[in-house]
Amino acid sequence: MKSRTSFFNPTLYRKNLTRFWTLWGLTAFFGALVPISGITMRLNGLLDMNAAEFALLYYDGVCYFAPAATLCYAILCAQAVWSYLYNARSVGMMHTLPISREGLFVTNFLSGLTMVAIPWAVVGVLCVILSLMCGAFSWGPLFLTVLCVLAEGVLYFSTATAAAFVTGNVFALPAFYFLFHFLAPMLDALITTFSSNMIFGLSTRVYTGVVDWLSPTVYIMKNVSPNSVYVERPIPGHPDITESVLQSVTLEKAWLIGVYMLVGLALLGVAYALYRYRKSECAGEVIAMRWGRPVFRYGISALFALGGGQLLYILLFNSFDIDESPYQVLPLIFCMFLSGAIGYYATSMLLAKTSRVFKGSLRGLSIVAAGCVAVCCVVGFDLLGVARRVPSADSLKYIRLYTANNTYYLLPGDDDAVIEELRDVHKAIIADRDYIQNELKNDSQKGEIDFTKNAYVTFRVCYYLKNGLSVYRDYFLWLDKDRMAEPGTYDNALDRFINSTEMKLRRLRFNDPRFKVEHGNISLQLRDDGFELSSRELEEILYAISEDTKAGAWGQYDWFENDASTYAVYLNFWYGVQDSMIPRSIDNIAVYLRPGMTSTINCLKKLGYLKDSDLITRAEMQKIWEERDKMLNPSDFSEEIDPSEITLEDIVYPSDEVSTETAAVFPQTAPVTEPVTNPNAPDSQDSSPQTPAESSAASSAN
């Protein structure tokens, strides 16, 4: 008969806290230094914060500092309270005591959690004192912060506990813990790098982020964020000068932390189940469960093969030229096998706790070799047809295409003909795979490239399918002017497609009901100045550009254009997608003013944004800058620069989808301000918020 099962033992709880007081004591001390310095500054009259600023401070802590700090600190606490599991003597003593494993589990977990919470409690109390001293105490943000920090504590300590029961070795515990937290992003990076160098069409991908949700730290840091609202207020005594003042702060997606805490609790349940079946005699073993050993052995071997194999390949066969040359199958198999074998023997040695593991290892090594050969052959020879895949038109929900410095959305139904043309271009690219890869591979041997006849172009297409999946392909293409004249080449197909009447119209999105211009700005680079444009101004300017398009002054995409001939003035337009089929998105287009765009130039002059003095080309502007630099620093300027070599990238940040995404997130994070409008404009009533994304505006030259 079993009786008197206690789930908590106060003696053990106290013992844990007193044994490891140096750990939580030192952490609390170092944590307390920050608010203490704030209190000192306040006492010296150097600090004045309002309640919103305190809230922002708390929320910043919750989103960025707390996950990183708790991630590292929780594992130390776990190593402390679960240390008895890793030594035969201590595990013997603890399991001899009249307390069940449930009791040990609950008591040790609670004592560890207390150790995690104590430093935060100390820091929290000091922050409250500081906020009271500043007269800026507020319950709401404090309460939410406490909840979030506690949830993060539970999450990290629970995962550390789960890791603690997987292993029987105190040094393996942090390795498993960090592997658990970052395995998914690490695999993402490794697999993406591998596939991008093996599969034609994924050439520029480094990291997808699709499994970030499996890494709580990464996901919380990326998705949970404070949303600050600022107001413009005149500075006291200076009515013409305004300052941005933080008005309120909310914590966006804080619920995610709660979800992760629940995941942590689920893992805690797993840890308890593992403890129930854990054998005391596994103290000292790298893997506590017998069934986990092959998983560990072959899992680590696979990681070694994938990561170390690529590294070895780059070192031995690729000379670090990873962007240009796809991996060769045979050398890669050799490198992966070598790394996989190292991983296999390393794990075997750890598991066996001896270096004598070679005898009888042939079977395991054969499995590693077979895995390497299988993966390399399947991917390298495209046995699954991934590189050749062009989704059928009837399977599409919509398409997003980025090329020629523009983004295009295409929908089945309205755009069937264009979609078919796009698919033909895609097929032409796939058909010319060997040519493209050879041209890029031999890039370094080409000598000086004549960019009036050749160009590098990005062709990025994402097919969103009706089944919810998507097919993403990204090609870095070499364009040749002579080939462009030859029908049947991808150069020709791409040029015909992009410069078709239909696509020219789409570039501006003028009169396209699916897109509505939401805001825009003008950048005058010579003056280093810029202005937000009101909606009425945007409409006028877009109309003017469409007139220029009709007149042939804008719209034709010249793949071999010398950017230096465009004016140092560009316009940015951000479009909201109105179509319900396409997810809410804000896309942008940059229009570079060029000689001949008379309608647009006149319109901008009429609106008061443009002066004749702004109408200089980039080449001329570069000369002006050089002259200025020569005058300021004559000794530093010894080399002449040919203005014809100047590209847009030299002058502004290159356009990419990144800039689109920046714009897309902006409305949530930007301060709400009084609009900054053109003081010369005749009607600047309607306006959009000024965005920090302006600085990263796109540079598509059209």
Place this chain on the structure above:
Amino acid sequence: MIQAENVVKLFDGFRALDGASLTVPTGSVYGLVGPNGAGKSTIIRHLTGIYRQDSGTVRMNGEDVWENPALKEKIAAIPDDWFYFNPSTVRDMMRFYRGFYPKFSLERYEKLKEVFQIDEKRVIRRLSKGMQKQVAFWLTLCCMPEFLILDEPVDGLDPVMRRQVWSLVMGDVSQNGTTVLVSSHNLRELEDVCDHVGIMDHGKVLLERSLEQLQDNMVKLQVVFPEDVTEVPPELPVLHASKTGRVHTLIMRMNASDAEEAVRAYRPLLAEAVPLTLEEIFIYELGGVDYEVKNILL
């Protein structure tokens, strides 16, 4: 009563216990003997609830030991390598034990302070190995256990302290009816304290007997035969015979009176039964069952 039946324990395929069975009657002192690697510590870890057997049963007073805190309150153990928290003092560990064992006696703790004469404020880590062992006895005996499990308990203790410790244990047995299981690879160590003995090797308890049974079942007889009898008569059921001068030493599997009766037919000049040591009993017992005794008794 401590009872283990057909206990099997595998470590990565190796059968550390291979159907081990033992029975320790209530209030007895049971000596478990065997060479290194015989499985003594393994079965003791089952008896204290550290290990869970792969098959078989481990019970005390009819209750399973595994995950039975109520029963474990009655069990105290001193393993061969006793664990203490670093850097705890004797007093710290006393408080820790007191938090787990409801019957922990502070009164006894104070009394035993005089016996062991160790400063309770000293950090245990800084004590000698022998003194650490004394601390282990001090705290364990204060738990007032019904079952006392000792694994190589007196290693590292000086002879005086050994006697002292055994005296305390025997006191508990006689006053409180404590059941004691003590393991050792040295039979001579156990000879004076055990009333039951079991012998283990290769994960099995090969044999277990009470001391009384053992002594009744075997005799060592010193015999001087007349001059015409130079060799031990082959009719005599002798397990082992040796000769020093004219004195024959015979080990026979029977009690003393039967043995004397058996040799009387040969008109011995002297026939005298002398006590067998435990070591001798086991040597001849196991030798009789075709066992390599020298591997067990060191």
